[in-house]
Amino acid sequence: MKDITSQQAKVLNCIQLYIKKTGFPPTRADICRELGFKSPNSAETHLRALEKKGFISIESGTSRGIAINNPETSEEDLGYPIIGLVAAGSPTLATENIEKNVNCPKGFFGSNFDYFLRVKGLSMKDAGIMEDDLIAVKKTQDVKNGDIVIARIDDEVTVKYFHRHSPSIIHLQPANNDFSDIEVNLEETELYIEGKSIGLIREN
Amino acid sequence: MKDITSQQAKVLNCIQLYIKKTGFPPTRADICRELGFKSPNSAETHLRALEKKGFISIESGTSRGIAINNPETSEEDLGYPIIGLVAAGSPTLATENIEKNVNCPKGFFGSNFDYFLRVKGLSMKDAGIMEDDLIAVKKTQDVKNGDIVIARIDDEVTVKYFHRHSPSIIHLQPANNDFSDIEVNLEETELYIEGKSIGLIREN
DNA sequence: AATTATACTGAATATATATACAGTATAATA
C-alpha cells in the first residue's frame, strides 16, 4: 500500500466519519461539502487516488459505492442464520430463507454447528422441544440411534428421533403420543438426513 | 419497539448482510434481487414498516440512505455465569456457585438477563424445560401470572409457573402431572421471587 | 525538459435511485 498524501488522508477520514455518523458512505458532493471543495471532481480524483493506493474500493456506477478496505476487520463473524422449518422443501442457506442472523459465539454448544432451525409443531414436545424453539443444527449424515435428526422425506422436512432398525428400515420417532412413528423403507422411499440437533435455544 | 414480522426480519437481515458484504447499504432494487421481489415497491414498503417500528432509519431522498438503528456495540462480554440450582439455599453470584461463564452476546434473548440457572429435576417438563437445561434468568420481582419464575421458599429454590390467586395466596405450579401445586400463603410463609425465565439453552 | 502525480474549478450528462401512484390479495382487528 503506497503512501497517502495529507489531502487524501483527510478525504479518507471524512469518509470514515461520514459512515460512522450516517451509516452509509458519502457521495462526491457530500465530501465536497464536508471538506469545502467546490467541484465534485475534486472528490472524484481523490477517491480514484485512494482506490489506486488500495485504501478504498469503489463500485463503479453505484451511488455511494465506497467501501473502506480494512484488512483487520475483514474476517468478522456474521453469526449463525436462523432458518424457518418449512413444511415442504429443503431448508437452505439462501438469503430468502434466513429469518435473521444470531451473533452466537463459535463453539457455544460443545461441538460446531451450521445454522439454527425454527421449530414448527409439537411433535418433539416430550423431548423438551417446543414450537418456535431454535434448534442448533450440525449438517452431517453421521447420526446414531437416539439422535435428534432433521430429516427430509419427499421434500418434507421434519425433526424426529433417529432409529435404524435394519440396514434398510429407519424409524423416525416423535416425542409426543399424539404423533405416530414414521417408518421409512430406504428401498422404497428416499430419506435425506439434513443433520442433527446439538443444542437448543428458546426465547420467551 | 414493536414486533417485527418474519418478512420484515428477512429484509432487515438482508440489509445487514449487504452492508457487511459491500460496505454500503442496498438500494430497493438490490433488496428485490436478494429476496426475489419483482417490484421495488415491495422493498420500499418493508423499509417503511421497519422504519416505523424503529429498526432502521431512512434518509429521505438519499440513495442507499438506510441506517440500522441497533449499532450492536456489544463489546466482548465477560459472559454470563452459570449457577447450579441447588436444592437448598439461594442462588447467589458468589464465585463458588458459578459453574462456568458462558460467552453470550448481550441482548441474545430479547430482553436483558443476569445469569443462567442449571435446572435440576423434571418438574417443568411439559413446559419444555428438561434436566440440565440452562434458564436465562432476569432478576426481577415484577412477575405476571403465567410467568416462569425462580422462587425461593425457606431456602429452597424452585422453578415454577407463577399464579397469584388472591393478594396473599400464590400458587407455584409445576408443568408435570407427577408433581403437585405449591400453595403459598404469604401471611404464613416467606416467598422470595429471585427472578423470571426469559429464555433457555440446551446443550446435547 | 518532458512526464507524472497532486489538487483543484466548472459544466454537462447518462443513469442509478427514491418514491409516488395504481392495483390485487390476505389476515388481523375494531
Place this chain on the structure above:
DNA sequence: TATTATACTGTATATATATTCAGTATAATT
C-alpha cells in the same frame, strides 16, 4: 362489517449521483 396492516406486482418520474470532459496550477520524477 369496515378498517388497518401486511405483502406483493407494475409503471412512471423527478432527482440524486457517478463520471466524463475541459481547463488551471504546482510540485515531484524521469
